[in-house]
Amino acid sequence: MLRTIGVYFMDVRKKSITIIDVAAAAGVSKTTVSRYLNGKFEFMSAQSRQRIAAAIEQLNYRPNNLARGLKSKRSKLLGVIVSDIKNPFSSILLKGIGDCCERYGYGVLITNTDDDPVKEREYIEAMIDQHVDGIILNTTGQNLPFLLQMGKEDIPIVLADRPIEVKLFDTIRTEDRKSMFAGLKHLYDEGCRSVGLFTEALENGTRICRSEAYQDAYREIFGKVPQIYFVDTTKETETMAVLEQFMADNADVKRAIFTANGTVTLQVVRTMLKAGLHFPKDIALCGFDNWEWTGLVEGGITVVEQPTYKVGRECVKRMMARIYRSPNALPKRIELPCRLVVRSSSQCI
Amino acid sequence: MLRTIGVYFMDVRKKSITIIDVAAAAGVSKTTVSRYLNGKFEFMSAQSRQRIAAAIEQLNYRPNNLARGLKSKRSKLLGVIVSDIKNPFSSILLKGIGDCCERYGYGVLITNTDDDPVKEREYIEAMIDQHVDGIILNTTGQNLPFLLQMGKEDIPIVLADRPIEVKLFDTIRTEDRKSMFAGLKHLYDEGCRSVGLFTEALENGTRICRSEAYQDAYREIFGKVPQIYFVDTTKETETMAVLEQFMADNADVKRAIFTANGTVTLQVVRTMLKAGLHFPKDIALCGFDNWEWTGLVEGGITVVEQPTYKVGRECVKRMMARIYRSPNALPKRIELPCRLVVRSSSQCI
DNA sequence: TTGTATGCGTTATCAA
């Protein structure tokens, strides 16, 4: 990186041009340039403004956001922590967040916890170290004490999709409960008389909400004792066993499975196909998450479509409101409506 | 944010504790603390080291990365620009990148261009403004002049998956060409005598490479004139027309479609199902990208599985090598091997 | 309407 010129050493890295260079070129002080950069034109002569604009253009000057953030306490960066980046849910959420951030001139620092609470804590701290202006968190649900602590810090947190028990942070979710009632009602109307909920372990708010909604709706609509089946989507043979158990438990009745999310749906479909079972003939099927492929398998799977993109957008809007408008407002919970997409997997009649 | 206490106003935001506080608590100078933070223990008394550790622990001190970056010219941040964040390819790539970055203590700033070259330019500049240490770019392929310019800047760029014509940047890709030969060979062995390539417009390096590989392989293995069909995956009826054209062009022969990526595969499958066509009976099918659902549709789709996760990891490794080991080394091109996953969509015999 | 001086929290240079 060092080059000899004559008897001198010159650092060859193009020394970055700063506000000082602009000031010099424009013949004003750096304060004035700073004012220009921050849009404070109120008490600035048209001449200064013009000359600064010219200087910036000519020098191709770009402000250093690190320096800006250091001084202004605003990094214009948002931290986003998702629990499973490979999940299409995350992709769409991130797109919503990214698109919306663009409008506000914000960048996003993204990390993925793989549902590991230790990573969640580490990443939250890492983002604070980066002085992000706020954190959008799709929490693992296993860090309540830590989050309680975070509630006392002055960095805003918005929960995406997964709520926590305490009303401590802004939370953007979807209308799970209503959707669960609609889905079960639909299955009932289609003639099903027994529906089991297939879900992963109830480790986060979304799963808990859905399982509770299922139980309430099932009792109300079917008047029967709820049946919850736990699956680990990484374990094939175990899932197969659970599926067989479900069939044994509901041998003589028109039966259906309600899957608590897209990942479970995938696992159930995979297992059913492997077992040579078909829906709706052998078992009717309805689940959360309208992923691309759900329309293609067998005759299509009936799903609850969630407005995940909007959830992302709302997270950012809420965050901006909190940062710039009402830092001390009470935490808000927003629930966005879903849509039931009926396909052949639940059409039994 | 202001609270009245007696007659004074007190800023309630807990003033962040800095290196100075640590120095005071430990009874050393901030220089020594800085040395400690940067692991320069060589000339430090065990006592200082110990007391600083204690002070940091007790004050719960965390260094401010903005300030660090400002001074040290190393933000410990990588920029990542993907062309379509909703694409599973991006998810897996991001996971590979994220996992690997963690090991190096790096954070990732992620943006999504939706294949818009204007956004690509804007985001590259935004990342430079943030003083990221390097950019991993899944380029739109429509910014050659701009990228040529970037080649002169001293910020390292690593291309993920999509190459550009000029050998200017490190590039991590997969063995497209070899895979295309393997796929076509497989189709030939299965009795197919006519294969059309379905691809989106040849706007980026990957598409171009694959179409060229297809042409070469097709001539060599089938000894026939290549047939390339262009689809716009956002247009349903248009795709249907293309599909019908393909069938008309190959009415009396055992025919197959090779899809250039997962998105095209999805679109083709969707269109075929809508047209009441089935594979391999009506048309055999083979494509790139082993996405989850490809094993579930009909009897399963034959695909080329790419090591996308590894691509992500390699991008980061390459970046680290360039940043810390050999900033001036010649650009490297790395190609990772793929795997042909044979399923029923291509098994004609 | 503009400029001076100071500080943000670090790291780096040099002297001790």
Place this chain on the structure above:
DNA sequence: TTGATAACGCATACAA
């Protein structure tokens, strides 16, 4: 082995 002190690039209180 350690510590003043000067940057880093920008924003802002205060002065003019």
